[in-house]
Amino acid sequence: MADAPKPTEKKPPEPRELFKLDCDRQLMVARFTACGRMLVAGGYDASIRRWDLCAEQTVEVDRVEGHHGWISWLEVQPGGDLVFSADTWGRLQATRGIAGTPEIAWHHEQAHDGWIRSLSVSDDGQALVTAGRDGAVRVWSAVDGRLLHEVKDHPSEVFAVAIHPAKQAIVTGDLFGVLRRFELPGGKCVGETTLAGMHFYKRIQDVGGLRLLRFHDKGRTLICAGGEPQATGRSIAIPTIHWLDWPKCRIAHTARLGAKNHGFVFDLAWHPDGFWAVVTSGQPGSGQFLLLKPGQEKPFFNSTKMSNCHSLAVHGDGRIVVTASNRNSQGNGAVRDKQGNYVANFSPLHVFAPPGSEEKPVAG
Amino acid sequence: MNHCRSWEHGWSRRRMLGAVAGGAGVAGLGGILQPAAAEEMARNDKQILLIWLDGGMSQLESWDPKPNTPFGGPFRSIPTTLPGIHVSELMPKLSRQMKRLAVVRSMKTEDANHSSGVPKILRGQPRNRGVTYPYLGSAVAKLMGPTESGLPPYVWVKPGNGGFIAKHAGFLGAKYGALALGDGKPPANLVRPDSISAAADAARQELRRKFNRQFADRRRANFNEANSYVYDVAGTLMKHVELFDEAKLSEKDRRRYGTHDLGRHALLARRLIEAGVRFVQVTSYGWDTHGDNFNSHASRMPKVDQSVTALIEDLYDRGLDERVLVVMMAEFGRTPRINGSVGRDHWPNAWSVAMAGCGIRPGTVVGETLPDGTDVKTTPYDIGHMFHTWFSAVGLDSAEAEYMNGTQPLPIAHDDMHKVDELLI
Amino acid sequence: MRQPLVLLVACLAAADGSNLVQAAEAPLHQVIDRLVESRAGKQPLAPMSDDAEFLRRVMLDLAGRIPTVAEARRFLGETAADKRFTLIDSLLSGDDYPRRMQELFHVMLMERRGEHAEWTKFLRYAFNQNLPWDRVARAMLSPDATDENLRGAAYFLTARLTKEGAMAPVDVPGLTRDVGRLMAGVDFGCAQCHDHVSIEDYKQVDFQGLHMIFENMQSRGGEFPAVTEKVMTKPREFKSVFTRDPRTTPLRIPGAGDVSIRTFPKGEEYLVAPDRKAKRTGVLKFSPLRELAGGLATGKNPLFARNIVNRLWFVMMGRGLVEPLDLFHSANPPTHPELLDRLAGEFVLHKFDIKWLLGQLARTRCYQRSSRLPGDQPLPPRSSYTVANQKRLSAEQLFWSTLVATGEIDRVKPATDDTLEKVVARTESLVELQKQFLKTFSNPPKEPEVDFAPTVKGALYLMHDQAVLELVKPRPGNLVTKLAAEPDTGKLSEALFLAVVSRGPTTADVQVVAKLLENKTGAARIEAIGQLAWALLASTEFCLNH
Incomplete structure (x- = not known):
């Protein structure tokens, strides 16, 4: 029996790369807008980058400035028009009309003291939660940026945060791999679980x-x-x-x-x-x-x-964008280009059609 | 892998030179005798404490932040007690010590490899004369000798294993190597077992010395000197066994320095300095942050901030700042360019060194880098300049003092370089 | 600009013996003494060692341990005029010799990189059989996996091909360098990326032409060390980091020059084809390792013979004629050029017979002088060889000697003829003690054990380690117990000194003993005897071969 041929397995369909966009800086995060018309991203230059997907050829359009340091996180409002962005200096911002003429809906220059590590939006798009290096976890009204709830003095440094769809709980994940569940309102810690292995010292x-x-x-x-x-x-x-x-x-x-x-x-x-x-x-x-x-x-x-994919997003039509780093971005810190310039690494954005899309025409 | 680098390279050459010079003494023990100025030096009470951040701390996340620039990284800078001077937000405590510190932001050195860069920096990278120079600690051990305490002049507090690291001594010979205290622990077998009384120990050691004296008569002396020396050092260390008793530390000190390795080792270093060790090096490993540089520094820098601040405070509180030179550095800085793994690579082209204490002009910032941090804008300084400066700070005239390698006189720091007067009182 | 290494070699006398017309003139040891003494000029000459000094020295060198009290008494009591030569011959044919050589060559060739049972077996076989050095070297450079006795020699290569950390590549350049250093006495590790900056003879092409051999080779893995080679088809391309000029080189063997690469049509590269099922790697028609072994380990290669005679001279005389041992080049000539030529030439004539050479060296006056110079003249340079040089004891020599000195071996050895080795192997506490001695008194890996480098670690170990202290406590059958039973201080002193430092006590020594034991009885006396034994164990005299 050992020599019997294996039944020929049908190779599962694979995603197909459609095209590649370039960004001259490294990106931390990329998302498609809810309307599907725009790809937005943020990274090491503190500006919100935008690519118009409806143009004949996808092109980058004006940046939205106002952030500092790095844009550490960015999310779009489910079913809404807002884009929420956070940076490493503590600024939290909601931008309206990102697919057209962007306008800052509201912002907090110091939503946190320093690096906002994580930002998450509720399923209904009405609340967002942020966590910072300052040890605070805050829930904000998406509409007007009002502070709704707060967990002060989190016992450790939070790396990740999420808000439950029912908006009655938030969960944090910290540097030590510990999950904590906080009740809303009140912000009382009601549970703790350690994910063994997700920390190293x-x-x-x-x-x-x-x-x-x-x-x-x-x-x-x-x-x-x-x-x-x-x-x-x-x-x-x-x-x-x-x-x-x-x-x-x-x-x-x-x-x-x-x-x-x-x-x-x-x-x-x-x-x-x-x-x-x-x-x-x-x-x-x-x-x-x-x-x-x-x-x-x-x-x-x-x-x-x-190389080193940092972010990914799925479009309403099934397409997937992956932000990566340029090849040879590693270990060559001293290399200069042919003109002798010392240039930064950058992030190519790869756009894929989902697996099986050969059979299924891609919308748009 | 390039082999043109390691201690063995020059070690062989050192031995060759001994041979060529016509018998500089017993192989490996050349230079074992104290310099002529030994007595004068014994009265010199200056000491040195080197904090070595092995792998390369990022200057951009410490002394030379470039916030909101293409290579600046995510962190903010904060003002210091020195008007107009900012440091990274990761050093809030040190920012308040700035009036006591001197920082050189215009370091430009040659070597971007760890394996060769570490020895080059620690040797002060003198001009190549085919001789392996001693590390700074061995150099000071040779040039200044032990203090009146009689404690070994070069003690290295490091994570991991301890032992006696002879190779740091280069051509000076094994005697000037480092006594390494692995994880701050005393050398193995330091404590005399109960089965031997102090009197019995004294009696057997006296017998050993008597036999040795007889043996050494009319034989080449260096072998017996070397062998006797290690017993003397062992004996002196035994008298200071309390240095290694962590139970004797105050809770307050432990909290101030931190209970992590660097904190514990920096606290031991303070105690070794207080006990009279001439040169103490504290090493922290793992600074080679090719990946996740910013989270790494976010985790590491506060520990440096905490323990080095505690150290500076204590030296000042005890009036030791006038006697003890503190230096904090690595083999190079890190690249402005951020790689795909959110790391920074090796960068000798523009980096920073900090110092304080004995002979150093407090509240000094020397040099400047370009706005994007890529290169030095002002006069660049090499490690040779620092060696001249530090020797001068502790009362050694590096333009005059020389080593003798057999018949070959050798400068103690790079002869094309000089001290940096701005850094000195 | 100088030509590469091959020219250095051309300037040397061919060492194949062809020019040694007057080879039979006198035994080598006499020639050595003539050459050393004529060169010494007015340097003061130390007297010949007395029998005790000689016995200890030659036993440490050829047996790897000090003499037992019985051996010492026997030798000191002998009256025959040629008793030293007789002793030398008996040591060379004795039980200890293969073990001593195995330990010596292990340290020399592996530089504390590790151990492997197959490697030990190979070395032991080689010295049991007194295999010629060229044969031994060829076994290491071009290992034969089918020869059970010799296959362990591959460890010389494979031990240098291990990774030392997740991020560290296998150090093939390090292997290249070590083959040059240890087999030819040339360290051109620093000529990997450019011609050597301070040694004109060492060129990058020398490094690259040797390096390609090891890059073409791999450690095979498996229960015993073994290597495999790929088919080599192309010369090596390289660039100097200074000039950036692209260059190529064929194989290049230190001391022998270029070997052009012979290629064969695809499918015809093997004499014996590889066979996966039989786990046979095949025999290449053109094997770079075989070329290396043949070109390097031969009497025709002057560097090869010079390197090993210089190393054996160092072992016996405490200093190399060329120092450092691995820096032969024209700007670093031997201290005694003619002597080195003679040693190399005769060694080749005698078919690389290590036992013969060591015997000749031990017979010299030069070897047998005292390490002490009476009078008040300044001590001459070590390179004059007119006063014996003191030598470091290896961790192995220290261990065996400590067992002999303290009578520990008598304590654990029931009356059998077992060798020291067998006694230790079956005594758990001594296996552990051996491990601790090796750990404490060896250099770190890759540091050649050449210089005397005592450490605080070693001192504290002897001072405080429990197992060491046990050795100088009275236990049935050991030295301290025997001494305690001796009421006469003079006899006690004699027994003590003979046991530990292999000589009788001086008057001053006896006084020290007498003063210490004065008025002591019972436990106090035994403790004092233990202190005496310890002090001698920890003395400079004991830890050197003087």
Whole structure:
């Protein structure tokens, strides 16, 4: 029997790269607007970058300025017109009309004292939650930026935060891989779970592995993503995603998406065709774009062609954008270009048609 | 992998030179005798404490922030007690010590590799004469000798293993190597077991010395000197065994320095300095932040901020600032360019060194980098300039003093370089 | 500008013996003494060592340990005029010799990189059989996995091909460098990326032409060390980081020059084709390693013979004729050029017979002088060899000697003829003690053990380690117990000094002992005897071969 030929497996369909956009700076995060007309992104130059998807050829249009340091996070309002952006100096901003003529709806110059680590918007688009290096977690009214709730003096540094769709709880994930559940209103801590492995300490450095929290399935599932760190210095990790039963906070499923010397899950999104799209960083200079069916541990598609993917977003029509880093961005810190200029690394944006789209024409 | 780098390289050459010079003494023990000025130096009570951030701390996340510029990274800068001078927000405590510190922002050195860069910087990278120079600690051990305490002159507090690290001594010979205290722990077997009384120990050591004296008579002396020296050092260390008793530390000190390795080791360093060790080096490893540089510095810098501030405060409180030179540095800085793994790579072209205490002009910032932090804008300084400056700060005239390597006189710091007067009182 | 290394070699006398017409003139040891003494000029000459000094020295060198009291008494009591030569010959054919050589060559060749049972087995076999050095070297450079006795030699290569950390690449340049250093006495590690900056003889092409051999090779893995080679087809391309000129080189063997690469049509590269099923790697028609072994480890290669005779001279005389041992080049000539030529030439004539060479060196007056110079003249330079040089003891020599000195070996050894090694192997506490001695008194990995480098660690170990202290406590059968039973202070002193430092006590020594033991009885006396034994163990005299 050993020699019997294996039944020929049909190779699962793969996403197909449609085109690539360029951005002259590195990006932290990219999202499609709710209307689907614009791709917005933010990163190391503190400006909101925009690409008009409706133009004949996708082009970058005017930036939205006002931020400082880096734009650390950016989300669009579900079903609304606002884009919320946060930076590493503590500014939180809501921008209206991003697909046309942008206008700042409201902002707080010091929503936090320093780096806003995470920003998450409620499913109904009416509230957003932020967490900062200052040890505060705050819930804001999406409409007018009013502070609704606050958790002061979080016992540790928060890396990730999410708000439950019912808006009666927020959950934080900290540097040490600890999840905490806070009741709204009041902000009382009502539960704590440690995700073993999502923290590493050596040589006076804590490496946090819990980088992303996301509610899914109407709040029945909490996704905890990032990595299981293995070292300091290069900060390598096994890219990892846990799916937890909410509100029991018990791990229902785990996917480890790489070897020990890879990196972190930096971003993920649910695709309407029924799979998770995930990007990871990698070491050195590599990274993964992978697609994973629910409940599976191995992705059905995995590409390492792009270097250090930092963000990913799914368009209403099923297309996926992945922001990466330029090749050879690693270890060549001293290299200058042919003219002798010392240029920054940059982020190509790769736009993919979802798997199977050859059979199914892409809308738009 | 390039082999043109390691200690062995020049070590062989040192031995070659010993051979060529016609018998500079017993191999490996050349230069074991104290310099002629030894007695004068024994009266010199200056000491040095070096904080070494191995792998390369980022100047942009510490002494030379460039906020809101293409390479500036995510962090803000904060004002210091020195008007007009800002440092990274990751150093709030040190920002308030700035009037006591001197910072050079215009360091420009040659080597971007750890394996060769570390020794080059720690040796002050003198002109190549085919000789392996000593590390700073060994150089000071040779030039200044032990203080009156009799404690070994070069003690290295480091994470990991300890031992006696002879290779730091270069051509000076094993005696000037570092006594490394792994994780701040005393050397193995430091404590005399109960089975031997103090009197019995004294008796057997006296016998050993008697036998040695007889043996050494009319034989080449250096072998017995070297062997006797290690027993003397062992004996002196045993007298200071309380230095290693963490139970004797105050809770307040532990809190101020921090309970992490760097805090514990910096606190031990203060105590070693107080006990009279001539040169103490504290090493913190893992600063090679090629990935996740900003989270790394967010985790690391506050620990440096905490423990180094506590150290500076204590030296001032005890009046030791007039006697103890403190230096904090690494083998290079980190690239302005941020790589795809959100890290910074190696950058010797423009980086910063900080110092304080003995002989140093407090509240000084020397040099400036370009607005984007890529290169030095003012006169660049190499590590040789720093060696001249530091030697001068502790009362050594580096333009005059020389080592003797057999018959070969050697400058103690790069002969094309000079001290930086702005840094000195 | 100088030509590469091959020209340096051309200037040297060919070492294949062809020019040694008067080779049979006198035994080598006499020639050595003539050459050393004529060069010494007016340097003061130390007297010949007395029998005790000689016995300890030659036993440490050829047996790797000090003599037992019985051995010392026997030798000191002998009256035959040629008793030293007789002793030398008996040591060379004795049980200890292969073990001592195995330890010596292990430290020399592996520089504390690690151990491997197959490697140990190979070395032991080589010295049991007294294999010629060229044969031994060829076994290391071009290992034969089919020869059970010799296959462990591959560890010389494979131990240098291990990763030392996740981010560290396998150090192939380090291997290249070590082959040059240890087999040819040339350290052109610094000529990897450019011609050596301070040694004109060492060129980048020398490094690159040797390096390509090891880049073409891999560690095979498996239960014993072994390597495989790929088919080599192209010369090596390289650039100097200084000039950036692209260049190429064929294989280049230190001391032998270029070997052009012979290529064969695809499918015809092997004499014996590789066979995966049989786990056989095949025999290449053109094997770079075989070329290296053949071109380097031969009497025709002057560097090869010079390197090993210089190293063996260093072992016996405490200083190399060329120092550092791995920096042979024209600006670093030997202190005794003619002597080095003779040693190399005769060693080749005697078919690289290590045992023969060591025997000749041990027979010299030069070897047998005292390390002490009476009178008040200044001590001459070490390179004059007119006063014996003191030498570092290896951790192994220290360990075996400590067991002998303290009578520990008598304590654990029931009356059998077992060797020291076998006694230790079956005694758990001594296996552990051996481990601790090696850990405490060895250099860190990759640091050649050449200089005497005592450490605070070593001092504290001898001062306070419990297992060491046990050695000088009275236990049935050991030295302290035997001494305690001796009521006469003079006899006690004699037994003590003979056991630990292999000589009788001086008058001053006896006085020290007498004063210490004066008025002491019972436990106090035994404790004092223990202190005496310890003080001698910790003395400079004990930890050197003087």
